Amino acid sequence: MKVAAHNWLVLVTVPDKKTQEKLAAALLKEKLAACVSAFPVSSRYRWKGKIERAEELQLFIKTSASVEKLKRRITELHPYEVPEIMAFEVKRGLSDYLTWMRGESG
Numbered sequence: 001m002k003v004a005a006h007n008w009l010v011l012v013t014v015p016d017k018k019t020q021e022k023l024a025a026a027l028l029k030e031k032l033a034a035c036v037s038a039f040p041v042s043s044r045y046r047w048k049g050k051i052e053r054a055e056e057l058q059l060f061i062k063t064s065a066s067v068e069k070l071k072r073r074i075t076e077l078h079p080y081e082v083p084e085i086m087a088f089e090v091k092r093g094l095s096d097y098l099t100w101m102r103g104e105s106g
Helices: 017-029 067-077 095-104
Strands: 007-014 035-047 050-063 086-090
Touching: 007 017, 007 035, 007 067, 007 095, 017 035, 017 050, 017 067, 050 067, 067 086
Parallel strands: none
Antiparallel strands: 007 050, 007 086, 035 050
């Protein structure tokens, strides 16, 4: 019995363009992502009891791959001690796009 694939939008912040390029290249090559988009963000957050500020890139990773495999790979490649990895299941969208995602990742 074939299990229906899930479509995911996974958010990950990275410190710089070099890290973004490294992650995107690896995830695409390994079919863990169908597409990786990046946007500059100004982040403020609490870390070890202090309020911090950072200029980062926010990655939007579109995938149908296993989120557990994706998390493991991102953690292996990411320079942060605790990288942001948040996955949201995509339940609706353009059918042709979601089909494309399933064909290119997973």
